[in-house]
Amino acid sequence: MNILSAKNLIFCLVLFFSISMFSQDKDNPWVIGVGVNAVDFYPTNIKGMTSSAGVPTQWYDQFFNLNDHYNYIGAPTKLSLGRYLSESFSVEIAGSINKISKFGDIKLAESVSYMAIDLNANYNINKLFGIESWFKPYAIGGFGFNAKGNDSKNDIQFENYGSLNSGVGAKVWLSNRVGIKAQTVYKHFFNDGSFPHFQHSASLIFKFGGYDADNDGIYDKNDKCPDDFGLAIFNGCPDTDEDGVVDSEDECPKTYGSIALKGCPDSDNDGVPDAKDNCPTYPGSPELNGCPDTDGDGIIDMRDACPNAAGPIANQGCPELDSDGDGVIDRLDACKFEAGPASNNGCPNIKKDLEAKLTELANSVLFISGSNMYYVKYESKLDEIAKLMKSYNNLKFQIRGHTDNVGSEEANYKLSIERVNKILSVLVSKGVNQMDLDVKGFGETMPIDTNDTAEGRARNRRVEIKIID
Template sequence: MKHLGKLTFIMMFVFAITAYAQTKDNPWAVSVGTNAIDFYPTGNGVGEGTISSEHIFDELFNAADHWNIMPSFSKVTVGRYLGEGFNAQFGGSVNKITDMGDIAVDDLAYYSVDAAVQYSFMELFNTKVVDPFLSAGVGYYWLDGNGDATFNGGAGINFWMTDNIALTLDSSYKAAFEDSGVNHFQHAVGVKLGFGGTDTDGDGVYDKEDECPETPGLKEFNGCPDSDGDGIPDKEDECPNTPGLPEFNGCPDTDGDGIPDPQDECPEVAGTKAMNGCPDADGDGVADHNDDCPNEKGPKENNGCPWPDTDGDGVLDKDDMCPDVAGTKANNGCPEVSDEVQKELNDYAKTINFATGKTTITKDSEEALDAIIAILDEYPNAKFTVEGHTDSVGSAKNNMELSDARALSVKNFLVENGVDEFRLSSKGYGETKPIKSNNTRSGRAANRRVEINLAK
């Protein structure tokens, strides 16, 4: 019954260390090899449980005199990776004992089962081949039908020839729980085969190390692809299907202007950052492909072309109310009505005649009116007032009404013959603004007049 309790303890320990590591990405390892049992360095060969320092270092590797070697495959170990350099190990071995220290015995049968936690220094040393380790655990052995549980401590090394195959060497000391047990060393050499790692995308990089586990990739990029072969993995490449440069996160700069193609509005022509990669030959702030005058500076509002000044008066057409007629800046590009012109208008206006006592313009006045229209056309943005005047003959009321009607009649004639109505107004002054004395015939004739004056 006491053996059953010890075996139960060992099985619980095995379950604990293996169940802890059950994840799909943790690889398994199986090793198969031969083992040697040595009782000599532990004492006098009868299991007293004391270690003789005199003999441990002198006789530990005296295989010829003290080791019990089973040359065939006599030890099997199954392991699972726990993470952070730790592995769980469970194994069993058989042997035939002919020497217990210096005492020869008659082929005693030896069996053992062991469970251990193993710490590998491979990750710590950042090596892929040499894999030294330490181990600690428990076990149970049977020797000629009698057995006992043991505390086990050991060390060893794996030499990984490939990612999956290693030559493994280990040595462990097994100290019996009970004084009646036999302390001993067990040495082993074998071949270890690693398996069980998941490689979903089949690119040769296990999922636990694969940064792109569902997309086939390259080992140098931790399992991620580089579709365009520019040395930048797709997950970091903003242009994964076009070879590019690291400084542009994998995007090309075809024209070499320092602006990557996706941000370059003119990717095949060198330009400036201010123009989003497009050139601006004349430096007017309008990119050449949008500039109607790429070699001549001009504002954006005119598509990169300078504003014209058709009449050459120094007022640009966009600001010139008379773009085809030279004028002055003060008059928005239109010519100004001079005193001479004003006098000329009124010289013609004085010759306009009406039927006696009526507002009807006589036929002989048309020549003067045509001359007036020609002058008004030269000043297209100027506004004028048509003024009617009478002499003092008759009532002031009638004279006012008559002058107002005659001024309106002249205005209507001018409008009907092409002068814009908004430029003209009319007003009658009757006898209130004489220019001569109404006491003489010539004076009254001068006072009966029409004037066309610039509206101030």
């Protein structure tokens, strides 16, 4: 392989990795390294190479015999540029220089210059075991080209040739961008003039390629707020009040608040943010804009004259009084100190009650059968009737007479008329204005009990009093 062929090979490899793979490192995909290298021919089982005692060398003999076998320069002699391709793979191109003065145990008469350019792919060994560690070992495979100077004073002559590379290494990152790495690469050649050897190197490495305009540790390509210092948890966006709600979604970005309330504070923990809470220091209900209503009457405590007792708005939140206990509150009771039904605005139903009382008294006055004469013992009942009628001299009354069915219907009708007229004359004699009285007889037509028994017939012989308009 000549130099031109080697250059073409390297170009093709670089082009291949550039177009066929892409970086999966989202931060700093590029790595540059500066370090030193050492070249050792002794432990590579070169045919004819022997130890100082004349014994043929074998693989890995005196692998770490730095003083006797390593060729190195006490200055930076290696420069590398790498690019991460994925969590498993990276690719690196490196150039190194050296001076060859030791070929195994043989010391050359004059040092020979050594130059190499290598293109290697690295595999992250930790991926085989599924682990993450500060120590990152890797396997190496690739190609290189080695150019060595020749000098006629030396018995050993070197040739330039391409190499097949394999080896291992490890990286340790000291910070997000700075680390160190060490590696050993075995370089194998397929011609007799380019001797296989190990090239050891140690480098200080630097990651770069990411840009972070706001210096928040999140690179711009991943930063949703690249111009504002932010937090990783919010993809680089800020949370000014540190309440766990990103500013772009925080309705109160400068005041510590609740996540549930979109970052706004709720001093009384009633679920209503302070900005919308009319009572921010007293727990209340959302329906009342955060104000309390202790008695549940729909009037907030600060406007409720009786906050611990339910009452209507019309009474400033206080319970309505019902002085007469008739179920009609005083505010609506036309007779607040006299019990009466709601249908009569809380006032007693005078006509109905009076009519019932008068009829009760009149019914208790019993007549002698077949006669318009009543028993003397009922005189007191008629006195009560007269007294009530005189008390309500603004009312007019109708006296109604009824009989049982003993006798003819005509006779009974006539008898009912005689009985009511008798009652009328007695009431007039007791001071009731005759102009306020009317009479009507119904005979036997409206019984209220059976006529088959004496008791029933006695109840049917009755007088009723009705109030008329």
